[in-house]
Amino acid sequence: MTRTAPVVVIGGGQAGLAAGYHLRRLGLDFVILDAQATSGGAWQHTWDSLRLFSPAAYSSLPGRLMPVQSGETYPDAQHVVDYLADYEKRYELPLERPVRVTGVHRDDALLRVETDSGTWRARAVISATGTWWRPFLPAVPGRTVFHGRQLHTVVYTRPQDFAGRRVIVVGGGNSGAQIAADLAHHTALTWVTQRAPRFLADDIDGRALFDAATARRRALDEGLTDTGGVASLGDIVAVPPVRAARDRGLLTARPMFTRLHTGGVEWADGTHSPADAVIWCTGFRPALSHLAPLQLRGSRGRIATTGTRATVEPRLHLLGYGDWTGPASATLIGVGRTARDTAREIADLLG
Known part of the structure; x- marks a missing residue:
């Protein structure tokens, strides 16, 4: 038809x-x-x-x-x-x-x-x-040999599914921070980011982000200096659950691991950490x-x-x-x- x-x-x-x-x-x-x-x-x-x-x-x-x-x-x-x-x-x-x-x-x-x-x-x-x-998964060495559970943001639902497990959350954006905060009270959590997490000031939310993005677009259209937009403010909006976990010291991130192996991850210094699950909050x-x-x-x-x-x-x-x-x-x-x-x-x- x-x-x-x-x-x-x-x-x-x-x-x-x-x-x-x-x-x-x-x-x-x-x-x-x-x-x-x-x-x-x-x-x-x-x-x-x-x-x-x-x-x-x-x-x-x-x-x-x-x-x-x-x-x-x-x-x-x-x-x-x-x-x-x-x-x-x-x-x-x-x-x-x-x-x-x-x-x-x-x-x-x-x-x-x-x-x-x-x-x-x-x-x-x-x-x-x-x-x-269309979730993105990075080409991290060993991702195909890890025996634990791997899932992207799109599949994650609730922390109770991982209660008592050793969970690694990968990603320094809002999804990574929110899911890490969600899991912090229920799991043995390791939060991993490519660079140190950049939290926005606590009084900044989506209103300010929209204004920053609009100002950047206007500057670029007028041939003015790039203001940096949202990226100039930070990566993570401190919504209440993220703020609470951060203030309790539960959101301390580690630098990215170098590879996965069958039972966990290997860090840049050659040490290993066991893991039951890896959650990819990678965009x-x-x-x-x-x-x-x-x-x-x-x-x-x-x-x-x-x-x-x-x-x-x-x-x-x-x-x-x-x-x-x-x-x-x-x-x-x-x-x-x-x-x-x-x-x-x-x-x-x-x-």
Whole structure:
């Protein structure tokens, strides 16, 4: 079955919903194809104790403030899922799920979007699939011979699964710090980072991070000195559980080990430590395999963009993948501005 829509949005998480909001405001016809069976995007798959970096009022999509979660300054992931489910109903966004997009192809004047439930033909496509679905694992020597359990952030759920175990958490970002803090009271924890952890000041949260990312983008666009953006402030937001573990001395990181062996890890000085599990909090890459038929990737694997528009394919926009597609565009509060600009460009394209 082949259907047609002026605009096809791929992905029904926060970026896809923000795009839908602005497309609806401009009076454009569109459809959002979501691979997930239920609302909430990646937020429905996170670990149990995850908290946002910002209060609810500063974690909102365009047009609808996130309600305050009772008893919580920083909402949890389930609160975000509920908010996103309410958001798509409130604005009657046209979602179809579960629909997995397998490829986007050029088809004369249109783009052809192949899915596991049929084909769509569109004049413009917004890819908003995020990064959660493509976890990154570093090529550490011995990773294939370790006999213990190995898992990425995307699989971790709760500390009780590792109670009494010797666990190594790898990663000096927010995920690594939050999961290490989560495990500190239940396991024999070793936290490992490539460089000494850089905690942001306790009064800095997502509001300041969004402002820093925006200021950096503005400076670069105006040819001014690079402000450094979020990276200039630090790597880890001191949300309450992280702050508490840090202040109790439970988040003391060790430098990265040199290799894994069957029963644990080897350190730079040649000593060994046993381990039952290694949790890799080592980040993500953009989930863009569905765009492979368009052959847009450059020599370094990234699709060149002007704003969110693919430079050599103006009918395609990439939304919500990080600063390279808009300042803080991988965040709830940050994606709205780039979604608005994307919708306006598409409206101009469609005339």
